[in-house]
């Protein structure tokens with residue numbers, strides 16, 4: 001039982017790392033989505049080309065899943081703050 005709980009905790013930690021950027025963290029105007037401007041506020045080095053690559057469904061904004069995928073794919077620098 002103890003082993004199972006430990007494994008579950010490890011999996012949860014891996015799926016939600018503390019450094020992960022989230023929509024709530026980057027969403028300056030609170031509309032629930034992250035625009036290029038909002039992304040660049042947190043990551044000034046990100047370009048429109050980077051943004052387009054991250055915006056996999058091409059709706060012009062980043063959602064939680066797209067942010068996660070961008071970080072896992074190395075498109076978004078991992079926050080160190």
Ligand SMILES: [Ca+2]
Nearest residue numbers: 027029031033
């Ligand atoms: Ca927003």
Ligand SMILES: [Ca+2]
Nearest residue numbers: 055059061062
């Ligand atoms: Ca999108």
